Amino acid sequence: MESGPMQEVSQAVLEKIAEHRDKPGALLLILHMVQREYRYIPRAVAIEVAKQLGVPIAQVYGVITFSPLFKLKEPGRHHIGICQGTACYLSNSDDIIAALEELLGIGVNGVTDDGEFSIEVIACLGCCSLAPALSINGKVYGKVTRTQLTDILATCRGGDE
């Protein structure tokens, strides 16, 4: 669970929660909106969502923890998702994961100290012809090799992403 000072919920987000709360399937809609806005679900926002929808906080966290897409802590500025589909696995995506861990000094699900990078293993991207594939903030890189990783990370740091 996230630690540290509770985040203030912004007015814009409060308004969006109010806008959607009476729609059918509101919880899912709202959580997607929060995830897009903050890139994770801050505890203060989760509490506010529970309050607005009139449901227990445990129900909100029940859905968040069931769903890989909803994050409990803020990812790095460049969030790297390595595909673990079958084709990527057969193309030795494990080596790419190991190489990234070595280059960044963090493990899977970790965030670098400067907040720049985080690594996650994700469900099949559906880009099997580009195995092994990874995505950084939604942009897909295909046929990734260990040697290309240094350039890719440098491009991210250089602000092109």
Next chain:
Amino acid sequence: MNKSGRERLQSIRDRVKKEQSAKVTTVTVGMGSCSIAAGSEVVMKTFIEEIEHNGIEDVIVRKVGCRGMCSSEPTVEVCMQGIPTILYGQVTEGGAKKIVHKHILQRRLVNNMIFDDPGQATSKKVCNSYGTETAVIIFDNEYGSQDYSCDDIFKDFSATVIECKLDKDVQIVKAAEKKHYTAGCLVRILPDNAFLCSSKGDVDDIIDNAIVRKEEIATLAPLDEGCTQKKIVLRNAGRIDPESIEDAIVHAAYVGLEKALFESSPEEIIEEMKVSGLRGRGGGGYHTWKKWSDARQQDSDTKYIICNCDEGDPGSFKDRSIVESDPHTIIEAMVIAGYAIGAQHGIIYIRGEYALAVHRLQQAIREAEELGLLGEDILGSGFTFRCNICLGTGAFVCGEETGLIACVEGRRGMPRPRPPYPSTAGLYDAPTIINNVETLANIPAIVGKGGEWFSSIGTKSSTGTKVLSLSGKLCREGLVEVPMGTPLRNVIAIFGGGIRNGKRCKAVQTGGPSGGVITEENLDVPIDFDDMAAKGSMLGSGGIIAIDDDDCIIDTAKFYLKFAANESCGKCPSCRIGSKTLLHIFEKIAAGESTPQEKAQIFDLCKAMKKGSLCGLGTSTPNPIISLLSQFESEFLAHIDDKRCPAHRCRALITYSILANKCIGCTMCARSCPVDAISGEIQKVHVIDQEKCIRCGECFKACKFGAIERQ
């Protein structure tokens, strides 16, 4: 909307048809997720800039969706009056410029850039098109040297057409793509002839008889590749701009919808679905008409149609591609389905990760609403239907019908017992139909052309076509759509191009994590629900993953178990505990630490998971395990009894040692070792410290003298 809605639709058809028949050159650039990842946006920009910079008129550059040739992206098709339509692949910025300057400006095809769109009909014996649009494309072979090479064929064709003064009308070009024939080189004479050429005599015969005189060649038969694509689901994919409703409309979008709403009753539509024999394409293979009929019979004011685009099977990407390439087919199908069962609400449940597909779907819904194809009183029919998108959350089990419903309702996506089935009580307890994307994409065609037409394609038990996602160790990965009944072997050879690097096909994994493997000896099995199940695997959603001798069956089993353990929702102990325990056993096997008792435990656990699990995830997790272990028993026993990995993939079971009689002491191995496990002086035999060795294989790769032995 009143009658003018239909008139507006027809006037769009008439206007756009006229615009598109104007004699302009069209350049279409593939723009699906794979294309974009391969750099197609830069390629498209280059075309636009070069054409503008050179002041070339009457050229349109358009984006299209996925052509299914994912490993050949970026793909570009050029359609010009007077020369054949050509498909270029792996196009770069430089390649785009060459196409503009050579093909468009000089009307000469570009060598070494053409790619093949496989599965074209090649049974034609004479070339009917010579005179206006003929091109001879020569494909070299990847392996095997022939006495009469591709370069010889190219030289002789080029010389002969010049001799016969045909060179202005008949262009000779070498393709970029390589094939895998041994009896000769593939020669395609566009648009629809193909021969295997292996001598100068063949070249002369083709030109003289087939092209000039338009007669059959007595000594050379046209190449019969053994299978052709038939595009029903993918009819518009790679042909239309996925972000233009007008382009969809002029390519027959919403014809089926008009026929349904104005010429048929809901019961007649369901009857048509019954005659078609369409079975669910998401993996279940359940008869679509039965679900619809059940829902139709429910007496409820509120009913739902849900499109399941949660495509969670690793190795399956057809649904993403269909939505990215032809979103209107899904919208049209959902309106028809809604009309048939009496639903006014549609939800498209789509993976949150599929950003491009979501974007195109959102746009398509907006465009459809603006034209009165969605919403109140569609086209003046009196039928109201609204559609919205619901994003998935990344959990595989939310692709299961009741898990999906729970997720949409804002609960944890855990499946529940059935009955009641969703068609009786589904979303918010209302009758709900959940159909897969591919299932739906067949509907407009079935309603438009009739159920009988559809059932005439394919086999008796599996009618129509199937979209297959090809990946793994193939030469060519991508999407193909073949009639049911096509032999799997032909799909692998003709569309997949066989196994990379000349290796042997060990097996083909089909049906995703719920399926099994089909070994090389059984590859003649037809693509069919029942036939593939009889071989111990399943068709499922159509994922086809080829593995070679470098892939280990224990490692593959471990992969699927890790997947299942991660994705298990946790409700049923047999799945929750069974998947983890099986994974633990296989990890031990891969580490050489398994016990003989664990051999029997594997099968007991598989039985327990099958019996005790509520949903398809739990009951089908054992499928690939049982299939792999029974088809490759000796490899399984080698791991357990001999602590040996024949594929050399399980690191703990590999030993690297240096052969004293081959080592010359060059020190390459020692220098490549990341953990300093190799010692020795220059020009003296080296030795590996087995305690330090991490079995990474770097020394094996580095040694140029074959002195490292791998066991």
